[in-house]
Amino acid sequence: MAEIFAGVATSHVPAIGAALDLGKADEPYWKPVFDGYAPSKTWIADKKPDVVILVYNDHASAFSLEVIPTFALGCAAEFPPADEGWGARPVPVVKGHPKLAWHMAQSLILDEFDMTIVNKMEVDHGLTVPLSLMFGQPDPWPVPVIPLCVNVVQYPPPTGHRCYMLGKAIRKAVASFERPLRVVIFGTGGMSHQLQGPRAGLINRAFDTNFLDKLTADPQSLVRMPHVEYVREAGSEGIEMVMWLIMRGALADDAKEVYRFYHVPASNTAVGHLILENPGR
């Protein structure tokens, strides 16, 4: 029986990927960011998960306005990096886990979540930057990855409650898989994150800190937060944080925070990061 034993929350700022790809990781501006993830790299190298389920938003790369799925599950055997306008990131092709992904799709749909099944998809910085932060620059990536894209671009995005409940259904889906896989789920996306317009650069450390505290200890208090509150307090793209609730829902109620990192700034945004483990691990 497969099991989700831990969760990772992290920002996925494109500039972080660019800094790494261009060899700037040791520059004074970027060093604190990568130093902040050093314990996480040790943690994941030690835990050696068999599969990563990576919740992120596609940034208008795989999905244009032609098709806008609310939840899309990557069931393919591999996912090449996308060209987001400056050429594809020089990172390895992401290998999937079609058997578990298809099992999840079936379980989730029968559990009344309307998943879009994706058999061909390029993955953008939303997925590859978290992998770089946690695994560095290996070739190939050390673990298969199941991408789960969430629409947070076209309003309305799914509610925090819907995301949290999807997480619970993912936990159940994984637990009913016949093989004994150890799975980590990533919830990714910006914390304070206003990328657009004259208010660009909004940073709300108090809101972010409270969100990190509650995500571990009292996620129920976050799940009914209206979208407008994310946008007002954490910026227009701060809405990406609903995706962290999918990760949280997939863990045990009494999961414990084992690591936290918060840093401002990375380009235009705050970097937030948590590692949560289920009890008994």
Next chain:
Amino acid sequence: MSDDTAFDDIPGTILFNAERSRQGYHLNMFCMSLMKDENRRAFRADERAYLATFPMTAEQRDAILQRDWNRMLELGGNIYYTAKLAACDGLSFQQIAALMTGSTQDEYARMMLGGGRPPEGNRSKAEWEHHG
């Protein structure tokens, strides 16, 4: 959406709702086309001719030609899409963020290093009007 009014009260922010998505469909699909190198080359070779292949309004074309990043958003552009035009131009996200806020990149970068734009005074349009 039921709470659009509340979103509209957030200053300096344009939400990509259904109306803006319909308005900006072709503008955003143009931006998306720049994910292919051959399209970037064609656009750079003759911007007006390339833009003419997308059924946009004259206002939308002008905003693109002028690289008026806020105007693109007002005309239905979405930041995740217009970012691809910035990437095609070789601009970083921080450079277009500075442009959208009306500051130099240096001023903007210093604001971010100082902890970013504070939420106090930036939560509602009334607060912006009050602080001028």
